[in-house]
Amino acid sequence: VNRGRGVENIRDRDAEGIIMKMWNKDFSKRYHSEELIEKKYVLMPAITDLIKSKKWRRMIDLGCGSGYYCRKFAKKDVKIVGVDKNMEQLDIAISEEAKKKLGIQYIKSDITKIKSIKSNSFDIAMLNFVIVEIHDESTVKKLFKEAHRILRKDGLLIIGQVHPHHINRSGKILEKTLKNKGSYFNNTAPAVSKALLKNGKYLIFKNDYHYTLEFLLNSLSESGFMLEKMKELSYNEIHPTHIVLIEKKV
Numbered sequence: 001v002n003r004g005r006g007v008e009n010i011r012d013r014d015a016e017g018i019i020m021k022m023w024n025k026d027f028s029k030r031y032h033s034e035e036l037i038e039k040k041y042v043l044m045p046a047i048t049d050l051i052k053s054k055k056w057r058r059m060i061d062l063g064c065g066s067g068y069y070c071r072k073f074a075k076k077d078v079k080i081v082g083v084d085k086n087m088e089q090l091d092i093a094i095s096e097e098a099k100k101k102l103g104i105q106y107i108k109s110d111i112t113k114i115k116s117i118k119s120n121s122f123d124i125a126m127l128n129f130v131i132v133e134i135h136d137e138s139t140v141k142k143l144f145k146e147a148h149r150i151l152r153k154d155g156l157l158i159i160g161q162v163h164p165h166h167i168n169r170s171g172k173i174l175e176k177t178l179k180n181k182g183s184y185f186n187n188t189a190p191a192v193s194k195a196l197l198k199n200g201k202y203l204i205f206k207n208d209y210h211y212t213l214e215f216l217l218n219s220l221s222e223s224g225f226m227l228e229k230m231k232e233l234s235y236n237e238i239h240p241t242h243i244v245l246i247e248k249k250v
Contacts, residue, residue, distance in 0.1 A: 051124065
C-alpha cells in the first residue's frame with residue numbers, strides 16, 4: 001500500500017500540495033515517480049541499518065504497493081516477494097520487474113490471509129506504512145497473526161510507520177492530526193496526515209487511522225512476537241516523527 005489511500009474518485013490541489021482522494025491508475029503512476037522524504041531519508045536508512053547484520057535469504061513485503069522496498073532490498077541469491085491487493089500499484093511493480101529483472105515475485109492478495117504462502121517460509125517480513133491505513137483493531141491483529149504464520153522461528157517482522165506519539169503537532173516532513181478532537185488513547189481514531197515530497201510539495205492523506213503504542217506492542221506479543229529492537233526516528237526534528245519496530249517470532 002505504501003502511503004496511498006482515499007475514497008473519492010477525484011484529486012484536488014490546495015496551497016500546501018496534493019490532496020489524494022483515491023488510488024487510481026493516474027495517481028499510482030504519479031505517486032511512484034514522486035518520492036516521500038519520510039520513506040527515503042527516514043525509514044529506509046534505519047531499516048537498512050537494522051537488518052544489514054542479519055543473515056536472511058527470504059523476505060516478504062506485506063502491503064508492498066509499487067514495490068519500493070522490494071527493489072531496494074533485492075540482490076543476488078535472495079528471494080523477495082511483494083504482496084498487495086491493489087492492482088493499480090502492483091501493475092507498476094510488475095512493470096518495473098519486467099524492466100529490471102531483479103527476481104521479485106508479486107502476489108495479489110489480502111495481506112491478512114495469503115493462501116499461496118506456506119507457513120514458516122520467510123526470514124523477514126516487512127510492514128511499512130500499512131497499519132496507518134487499517135480502520136479496525138481486529139484486522140491489525142489478524143495481520144500480525146498472518147505475519148507470524150509465514151515467518152520461520154526467530155524470523156523478524158519489521159514495522160515502519162508514523163510514531164504513535166506524533167499527533168496534533170507540527171513537523172517539517174510529516175504532520176498527523178486526529179479528527180473530531182480524537183484522543184491519543186482512542187485506537188482507530190480517524191486522522192489526516194500531511195507528508196512532504198522530495199519535490200517540496202505535500203501529499204495529504206484524509207483517511208488515516210491512529211493506534212497507541214500500547215496496543216501495537218501488546219497485540220504483537222499476543223500474536224507470538226517478542227520485541228527485539230525499537231528505533232525512534234526524526235528528520236531534523238526535536239521529537240520522534242517515525243518509529244521502526246523489530247519483532248522476533250518466538
